[in-house]
Amino acid sequence: MQGANMLLDEPVRLTSVLTPVKPKVFPSLTKIVGTLGPNSHSVEVIQECLTAGMAVARFDFSWMDATYHQETLNNLRKAAQNVNKLCPVMLDTLGPEIQVHNSTGGPIELKAGNHVTITPDISKAPSSEILPIKFGDLAKAVKKGDTLFIGQYLFTGSETTSSWLEVVETSGENVECLVTNTATLAGPMFTLHVSKAHVSLPTLSDYDKEVISTWGLHNSVDIISLSHTRSAEDVRELRSFLQSHDLQDTQIYAKVENTEGLDHFDEILQEADGVIISRGDLGIDLPPEDAESVYNQLVHFKKLVKHVGDPMPHEESVASSAVRTAMKVKAAAIVVFTFSGRAARLVAKYKPPMPVLAVVFPREGSDPTKWRSYGTTQARQCFAARGVYPLMASTEEAETGGLTREEYGIKLAQNYGRSVGMLKPFDRLIIFQKIGDSSVVKIIECDSS
Known part of the structure; x- marks a missing residue:
């Protein structure tokens, strides 16, 4: 067991000791x-x-x-x-958001203990006694004792800018409520939230x-x-x-x-x-x-x-293996080759403690403009995933430089990592890619240059 652990220790090389390197920058994993x-x-x-x-x-x-x-x-x-x-x-x-549009533009004072009527009659001006909404079935959705919340759009949560209302009774399409806390509603629009009740508006x-x-x-x-x-x-x-x-x-x-x-x-x-x-x-x-x-x-x-599910699908198994391997060998990053972004998201799902560099190649097709645009969309979407940093690859650049896609992608990832201070010479990288019908995980070291 001890010998196995020793294999995972960082190698000590004379060049790595003598070569000055900049402090590493660890990027944020949360987006x-x-x-x-x-x-x-x-x-x-x-x-x-x-x-x-x-x-x-x-x-x-x-x-x-x-x-x-x-x-x-x-x-x-x-x-x-x-x-x-x-x-x-x-x-x-x-x-299905119920909005109260403040047509007057002025502040509306709601006093605790007072009653206010919520009505679908939008011809009435909003005031401390009546609040018009663009929804005619509120009276059908609530009952006596239900709780409503009304506040500014993008409300701050302050008790003085939002109010809790308790339903007292319904009369036709109107709902009479008791104001439970004093608040000043200011702004052009307020949001009405019905607690624990189904609102018959389409999502x-x-x-x-x-x-x-x-x-x-x-x-x-x-x-x-x-x-x-x-x-x-x-x-x-x-x-x-x-x-x-x-x-x-x-x-x-x-x-x-x-x-x-x-x-x-x-x-x-x-x-x-x-x-x-x-x-x-x-x-x-x-x-x-x-x-x-x-x-x-x-x-x-x-x-x-x-x-x-059980058994675990092939892609899930390889993605989780890539993350476990990266943790065991203390890799600085995981490099994922992807077209759709799915492989990068699968790896990110297992929350690796190191960044994921997603090398996105544009999907090939008869229309070069379309497949390049397709790759850009997938790259942007990858950026929303935890710890994933997408890199747009160029098939033309790889071919011009006489490199395979794998060689070009690894070079692209290393250059980016060094440019932002994420990687240093001799850092370990985990490479996750598909070759034909097989998914491959391998370990490499960053170049010394």
Whole structure:
């Protein structure tokens, strides 16, 4: 046993001792999704966000119009080009969200102990006594004693900017509520959240479909965040819609934001490309003493891999072996060769403690423009995965240099790793790739130069 452990020790070479090297830089494995809003609209600010570590740019279509978001996206592309970084675009849908539009624009004071009526009659001006909403079936969805939450869009969570309402009675389409805490609602739009009740609004609204089929299609968005996902059928519906609009390469991240989504979490996980746990909205539905344990359960490693099945599929087995090997030999990074990005995501799933360098080759085809664009999309999507840093490879450069794809990919990964301070001479790398029908894992050392 002792001899086996000795084989894993770092080799000591005279050249490695005498050659001065720069301190290694360990990149962040956790990725940051940044919402681009009014304060992060310019090229300069977006560039600062990318430099600071923003990995995914989120565009929230529950506010502002497509023209504004297009300007922001154009600025994002300029900023990404300036800092030479890939950044996937995430389109966030509106979903079955009940909104109160403050047509007056002034603040609305809600006093504890007072009553307020929620009505679908949008012709009435919002006030401390009446709040109009664009949803006519709220009275059917709630009953006496139910809890409603109303607050500013992108609310701070402060007790003075959001209010809890208790349903007193329903009368026709109106819902009379008791205000349980004093708050000032300020801003053009408020969100009304119905706790633990089914709202008969479609998860993929007509507005969402219009945005996806126009803005999303025009910009070939990388990821769609499906707000308020309640079942696997919601994901399947969106997938079918994307395929019918030539967006089959777009990934779907399901946002679990209520107890209904929690009840169907396992089936949602099977259908979606990723899952977003909305702690803010879930915190409204869950008791405080249960919230933390539920969050931990949802993101726990065993919760995710139990769906792998038994026996473990070939790809899963090799991916997990690559991670175990990297940990045993203390590798500095794992290099994955991929076309679709799936292999890199499989490796990232096992949460290796070192970065994953995904060498993405464009998929070959009769139309060079299309297959190169296809590879770029997959590379950007990889950047959203934990610890994955995609590198766009060029088949032409490999052929021009007289290198095989493997040789070129390894050289590309080493050059990138050294340029950012991630790798130093004689570091070990794990190579994970497919050769024909076989998946191969091997260990190499970085060049001394």
